[in-house]
Structure formats: structure tokens, C-alpha cells
Amino acid sequence: xxxxxxxxxxxxxxxxxxxxxxxxxxxxxxxxxxxxxxxxxxxxxxxxxxxxxxxxxxxxxxxxxxxxxxxxxxxxxxxxxxxxxxxxxxxxxxxxxxxxxxxxxxxxxxxxxxxx
Amino acid sequence: xxxxxxxxxxxxxxxxxxxxxxxxxxxxxxxxxxxxxxxxxxxxxxxxxxxxxxxxxxxxxxxxxxxxxxxxxxxxxxxxxxxxxxxxxxxxxxxxxxxxxxxxxxxxxxxxx
Numbered sequence: 001x002x003x004x005x006x007x008x009x010x011x012x013x014x015x016x017x018x019x020x021x022x023x024x025x026x027x028x029x030x031x032x033x034x035x036x037x038x039x040x041x042x043x044x045x046x047x048x049x050x051x052x053x054x055x056x057x058x059x060x061x062x063x064x065x066x067x068x069x070x071x072x073x074x075x076x077x078x079x080x081x082x083x084x085x086x087x088x089x090x091x092x093x094x095x096x097x098x099x100x101x102x103x104x105x106x107x108x109x110x111x112x113x114x115x116x
Numbered sequence: 117x118x119x120x121x122x123x124x125x126x127x128x129x130x131x132x133x134x135x136x137x138x139x140x141x142x143x144x145x146x147x148x149x150x151x152x153x154x155x156x157x158x159x160x161x162x163x164x165x166x167x168x169x170x171x172x173x174x175x176x177x178x179x180x181x182x183x184x185x186x187x188x189x190x191x192x193x194x195x196x197x198x199x200x201x202x203x204x205x206x207x208x209x210x211x212x213x214x215x216x217x218x219x220x221x222x223x224x225x226x227x228x229x
Contacts, residue, residue, distance in 0.1 A: 004159075090160070104165070
């Protein structure tokens with residue numbers, strides 16, 4: 001089954017404790033991205049990757065890191081989480097980048113992160 | 117600043133009725149405009165994708181329209197079902213790589229029996 005998976009689905013952590021949220025897709029997609037969703041603000045893009053070893057900042061990259069060593073995986077790293085990073089996070093993938101194209105974008109199930 | 121506004125913020129309708137959700141945007145130039153359906157606690161699912169040159173796109177009971185001149189899009193849902201209860205998100209993809217996507221805040225639709 002074609003899908004985007006994220007782990008963990010729920011995470012409660014403390015300020016400053018490094019964490020990684022994994023994202024994996026099995027559709028051989030080149031484009032992957034991370035979003036956060038907060039009430040009243042809608043989805044905002046954190047980072048995206050056009051292909052292996054190619055990453056770039058989205059709208060709200062501060063406090064986050066990503067890597068793309070393999071095509072299927074795109075982990076989101078919070079080196080020193082803070083309470084303002086409490087949010088619902090989504091990973092998404094698409095065959096190619098979305099600008100100038102009409103490729104479908106597939107979202108993962110989400111990771112609810114709470115930083116105390 | 118590129119913006120996407122959606123109205124209404126929330127909507128309650130009875131099962132079987134039709135409804136129309138609105139999306140106004142300022143993103144220009146743009147490549148395509150997308151409508152997503154998001155069930156509570158789940159990831160968004162694509163409903164329609166319209167390029168800047170398209171006026172309408174259907175997906176079953178969902179029909180999206182686009183007026184690039186007035187920078188407005190609408191999503192019409194026909195013969196609503198209880199399973200249509202969800203948030204509907206309008207997204208505008210800028211034409212140029214490197215520009216950020218612009219997501220609307222969504223419209224929360226509740227379909228009651």
C-alpha cells in the first residue's frame with residue numbers, strides 16, 4: 001500500500017531534550033516536506049527536500065533540522081525543543097516538486113508533539 | 117504578503133444539502149490551487165488540483181471552481197453526507213520554486229443527520 005508513515009504518532013517531551021520524528025514513504029517520491037499545524041494558523045511548511053541531499057527552508061524553519069540521506073526517509077530533528085514547538089506535525093511527499101506541476105501530495109498521519 | 121483567506125470559518129448543514137466554501141487569495145503568479153479535506157486528527161487528503169488556466173475541476177460530489185481574474189476559488193459539495201464532516205483547506209502553490217506555499221486556515225464543515 002502506497003503511504004507516508006510517521007513515528008512516533010504522539011510524543012510528550014521536556015524542553016531541551018533532543019528528539020527526532022521519522023518520516024518514510026514507499027512511493028519513490030522525490031519531493032518531501034514537513035509542516036506544522038497550529039489552531040487558527042493553518043499548515044505552515046518547515047522544510048522541504050527536492051531530492052536526496054537537497055533540502056531547503058520553508059516558512060518556519062527556526063529550531064528545526066532535516067536530512068535527506070535516502071530517497072524514502074526525511075527525518076525532522078528538534079535539537080533543543082521549546083514549548084512553542086508544541087504542535088501537530090505532518091510529513092508529506094510528492095513525485096516531484098509542486099511549483100509548476102500538478103502532482104498529488106500525500107500526507108502522513110501526523111505526529112502530535114507536546115513540549116513541557 | 118501572500119495570503120489565502122477562507123470563508124466561512126465554520127459551517128453546519130443537514131445531510132443531503134449542498135454547500136459552497138470560498139477561498140480568496142493574493143498569491144501571484146501562482147502555479148496551481150488545491151483543495152484538501154482533513155478529518156480531525158488525520159493528514160489532509162487531496163480533493164482537486166487546478167492549474168491557473170483551469171476554471172473547474174470535479175472529484176465525485178466535490179466541484180472546485182477558479183476565477184483567476186478575481187483571485188477566488190470555491191468548493192461546492194453536492195448532496196452532503198455525514199462523512200463530509202471535516203476541515204477543507206485551500207492551498208495556493210506559487211509559480212516559482214523557492215516561494216513558500218500558502219495554506220488557508222480552513223473551513224470546518226459539520227454535516228448533521
